[in-house]
Amino acid sequence: MNYIDLRSDSVTQPTQEMRDAMYTAPVGDDEYGDDPTVKNLEQLCRRKVGKEAGLFVASGTMGNQLAVMTHTVRGDEIIISSGSHIVVHEVGAAAILSGVKVKAVECQDDILTPAIIESACRPSDEDITQPKSGLVCIENALSNGKVMTLEQMKAVYDAAKAHGLPVHLDGARLFNASVSLGVEAKELTQYCDSVMVCLSKGLCAPVGSVLCGSAEFIEKARKNRKLLGGGMRQAGLLAACGIIA
Numbered sequence: 001m002n003y004i005d006l007r008s009d010s011v012t013q014p015t016q017e018m019r020d021a022m023y024t025a026p027v028g029d030d031e032y033g034d035d036p037t038v039k040n041l042e043q044l045c046r047r048k049v050g051k052e053a054g055l056f057v058a059s060g061t062m063g064n065q066l067a068v069m070t071h072t073v074r075g076d077e078i079i080i081s082s083g084s085h086i087v088v089h090e091v092g093a094a095a096i097l098s099g100v101k102v103k104a105v106e107c108q109d110d111i112l113t114p115a116i117i118e119s120a121c122r123p124s125d126e127d128i129t130q131p132k133s134g135l136v137c138i139e140n141a142l143s144n145g146k147v148m149t150l151e152q153m154k155a156v157y158d159a160a161k162a163h164g165l166p167v168h169l170d171g172a173r174l175f176n177a178s179v180s181l182g183v184e185a186k187e188l189t190q191y192c193d194s195v196m197v198c199l200s201k202g203l204c205a206p207v208g209s210v211l212c213g214s215a216e217f218i219e220k221a222r223k224n225r226k227l228l229g230g231g232m233r234q235a236g237l238l239a240a241c242g243i244i245a
Contacts, residue, residue: 009173012204018241025240030056030232037236041243045210049174049195050186053218055211056239058230060085060172063196063209065093066228067168068135070221071194074099076134079120083110084139085170097228101131109146112138114159121163136160139170140188141177148177150187157191167191172198172209193217203245207238 005011014022028034042054057063064086068078078094080087082104086094094100107116122133138156140148148156160167169192171177171185178185189195194213199205211221225231232238 009202010200012200014204014206014241015244018205018244021240021244022237025236027234027236030235031226035234035236035239037243038239041239042210044243045197046212048185049171049189049197049212051189051195051212052215053213055218055221055225056232056235056242057196057209057211057225058207058232060170060196060198060201060209061090061093062225062228062230063198063211064090064137064168064170065097066211066221066224066230067194067196067213068094068100068137069098069224070217071166071168072098072100072134075101075131077101077103077122077131078135078137079103079105079112079117079133079165080137081105081107081110081112081139083142083144084137085143085172086137086139088143100134103133110139110142110144111146111148111152112136112156113152114155117156117159117163121165133163133165136165136167137170138167138192139172141173141180147180148188149181150183150191153188153191166193168193169195171195172201176202199242199245203242205238205241205245208242210242 025037030038038056046054087104196211198209
């Protein structure tokens with residue numbers, strides 16, 4: 001029986017081109033930095049999003065949680081919309097893995113605004129009874145199908161920077177947003193310090209995501225990836241599909 005499965009854009013099948021790329025991919029031990037196909041994927045992705053470095057990870061959840069872990073210290077508070085994927089679909093991982101508090105704020109269409117960030121930020125480090133604001137997390141495209149415009153992303157980024165806060169973008173469906181807005185991905189990602197791009201949602205690769213950011217950030221995230229059990233070996237077999245995607 002032929003049918004169309006609309007449960008998620010993650011239930012796609014790899015193309016024949018992807019299967020062929022897996023079969024012929026040159027590989028090495030990625031934990032030693034020896035896998036050329038993984039390196040090619042990381043370089044390709046970081047160029048597309050305009051960042052210094054990339055890190056291939058097993059899943060979107062791992063990419064997002066590595067970003068939270070790398071940007072923050074235990075006891076920090078992250079500011080994020082209440083309906084975001086990190087809040088709703090990642091099993092409370094930010095609290096368990098990074099020891100951070102989540103300030104999940106209600107906002108129209110789950111899109112943060114400068115006013116919301118202004119009100120959500122803790123006033124200062126002087127009050128020892130309060131956690132410290134440590135990170136702003138946004139999403140584009142959003143889980144509800146909405147897309148943040150360039151203007152909305154810039155406004156949120158500028159508001160976060162006014163408080164000295166880094167911004168992480170859950171870009172699981174970044175390329176959907178890019179197509180919807182008619183702009184290159186890097187035009188969107190100029191308004192974040194780190195971004196996770198998922199290869200298995202919409203892009204139909206079977207496994208994997210790439211976390212991108214500054215070289216210093218990715219170096220720290222690489223060690224955190226190992227801590228989470230994400231150090232992979234001949235991962236080029238998977239990364240080959242991501243390059244096609």
